[in-house]
Amino acid sequence: MTVENKMLIELSDVIAVEYMCKKCDTRLVMTPERWGHLPSNCPHCNEIENWFPRQDTSIREMTLTLLSAISRLNEAKERMTFSLRLEVKSATTKSG
Numbered sequence: 001m002t003v004e005n006k007m008l009i010e011l012s013d014v015i016a017v018e019y020m021c022k023k024c025d026t027r028l029v030m031t032p033e034r035w036g037h038l039p040s041n042c043p044h045c046n047e048i049e050n051w052f053p054r055q056d057t058s059i060r061e062m063t064l065t066l067l068s069a070i071s072r073l074n075e076a077k078e079r080m081t082f083s084l085r086l087e088v089k090s091a092t093t094k095s096g
């Protein structure tokens with residue numbers, strides 16, 4: 001038998017976002033009050049390489065758009081006639 005659990009999160013469940021450096025795995029957690037301030041680079045590596053490079057502003061724009069949309073949809077929750085949840089990957093359990 002295969003049991004598949006669906007894991008759904010409401011936007012109001014999002015209490016912070018986590019940036020993780022792909023080089024050293026250092027994590028930087030930011031709560032919604034700080035979402036407008038994107039981290040420039042890894043606080044541990046402190047390399048010159050910028051997480052949001054000036055030559056490619058699309059990453060910056062998409063990140064700000066996503067974070068802003070989460071905040072704004074949360075604020076509009078009472079006016080909405082539906083709830084929006086994100087389905088995320090979850091473990092599949094096999095037994096028997």
Ligand SMILES: [Zn+2]
Binds near residue numbers: 023042
């Ligand atoms: Zn790093």
